[in-house]
Amino acid sequence: MxxxxxxxxxxxxxxxxxxxxxxxxxxxxxxxxxxxxxxxxxxxxxxxxxxxxxxxxxxxxxxxxxxxxxxxxxxxxxxxxxxxxxxxxxxxxxGNGFPIIEGKKCAVVGGGIGTAPLLEVAKNLSDCDAYLGFRNCTYKVEEFEKSCNKVYVTTEDGSVGYKGYITEQLEKYISEYDIVYTCGPKVMMKKVVDICASNNVECYISIEERMGCGIGACLVCACKIKEENGDWHYKKACKDGPVFNAKEVLFDA
Ligand SMILES: Cc1cc2nc3c(=O)[nH]c(=O)nc-3n(C[C@H](O)[C@H](O)[C@H](O)COP(=O)(O)OP(=O)(O)OC[C@H]3O[C@@H](n4cnc5c(N)ncnc54)[C@H](O)[C@@H]3O)c2cc1C
Ligand code: FES
CATH class of the missing domain: 2.40.30.10 (Translation factors)
Structure with a gap:
């Protein structure tokens, strides 16, 4: 490259x-x-x-x-x-991108700066809602409003949108969706993945490992990927990701 x-x-x-x-x-x-x-x-x-x-x-x-x-x-x-x-x-x-799967009801779920890569996902889907969580100030919400059916916003201090975490909103409406795309802090993504798993909703996540070369040559970005037998192996977030099917990713405890 x-x-x-x-x-x-x-x-x-x-x-x-x-x-x-x-x-x-x-x-x-x-x-x-x-x-x-x-x-x-x-x-x-x-x-x-x-x-x-x-x-x-x-x-x-x-x-x-x-x-x-x-x-x-x-x-x-x-x-x-x-x-x-x-x-x-x-x-x-x-890296790879989020798979754009048409004919499904989709949601993008972002936390803070993790909302940034989700705009192009929403723009490329015809039936998509957005869940955008921020700490105390919001940005680019109006861009999501142009491309999404519904946009839910939360701030932790309640200054804009609902007060609380965006995962609380997702939990209320999760049964409406076939696919969820998410990016944000690890703790938020883990919760999104759990909500999707409990409701049988397909989920894709973008992970943010620290990176060196960015092109698969240095192994700085190794992340743990699950195997079917319960074992795990490393993949490179820069080349094999940063987007993975949530079923594959092993979150550190
Ligand atoms: C695929 C990918 C996409 C990203 N997209 C964005 C984005 O759209 N917007 C954005 O603001 N940031 C994004 N990041 C994170 C961004 O790369 C780091 O914040 C940045 O490299 C920090 O560099 P720095 O020199 O300012 O800070 P440093 O001095 O390198 O680090 C400062 C602090 O940030 C933490 N940090 C550094 N890199 C990362 C990382 N990759 N993940 C988590 N914590 C980190 C460090 O642990 C340290 O606490 C992305 C990371 C990856 C891997
Ligand atoms: S950053 Fe070098 S292998 Fe991924």
Missing amino acids: KNEICELIYNREIAKSTFEMAFRSENMAAAALPGQFVHLKVNEGLYPLLRRPISIHRIDKSSGVVAIIYHIMGQGTEELSKKQSGYIDVMGPL
Whole structure:
């Protein structure tokens, strides 16, 4: 997988310490699938050495623009947030995507920054509801409203939407769905997977392991995958994932 030097279109703060960045790459916009990610070199210097993986949030094939949303976690994302113009070194699209299965009643369930990769899933499904959980401030809800039948929003402090966790809303309506697609904090995804399993609903999850190379060469991103006999083995989140059928994934206790 080759990297590309892409023109930065914008990089703006959309919520506290949360940025949306758009760059131009006709190749990536043409090839990208919902749920894939890009691996970004955050600045021109040597440090930080490693690229940072960020999910693709929006794909505009007509203008050749790809957008991402990221939260400042440490030095890499902090560096990224300072970029205001010029070019950015992007590798991608990487990994597999969410399987878009038509003719089913679907829900996307996201927590915080994990809502970002679910927008393209919702846009590509004809019958989809969205469950979006945030801590205390929301973003991009209106984008989901354009593509989904119903959008449920929760905040932990009750400032927007229902007060509480998004999984409480999902639990109420889970019997309506055939397929759930989820991304977010591990504890939320584990709960979503349990709710789906108890209700016989197919579930796909996007996992966020720490990554090195992003292309299957370094094994930094190894994650545990279940076998039918109860045993398990490692797969690479960057190449075999980041999206897996929830039945396969072994969550650490
Ligand atoms: C496939 C994939 C898609 C991702 N998509 C997004 C996205 O759309 N938006 C977004 O904001 N972030 C996303 N992430 C997480 C993002 O890559 C990390 O937040 C980022 O690399 C942190 O870099 P940093 O240098 O700022 O922080 P670091 O200094 O590297 O780390 C700061 C803190 O963040 C934690 N952290 C770092 N990387 C990860 C990770 N991969 N998963 C969980 N915790 C981590 C560290 O343990 C540490 O506590 C994604 C990760 C993966 C693997
Ligand atoms: S990040 Fe190197 S193998 Fe996955």
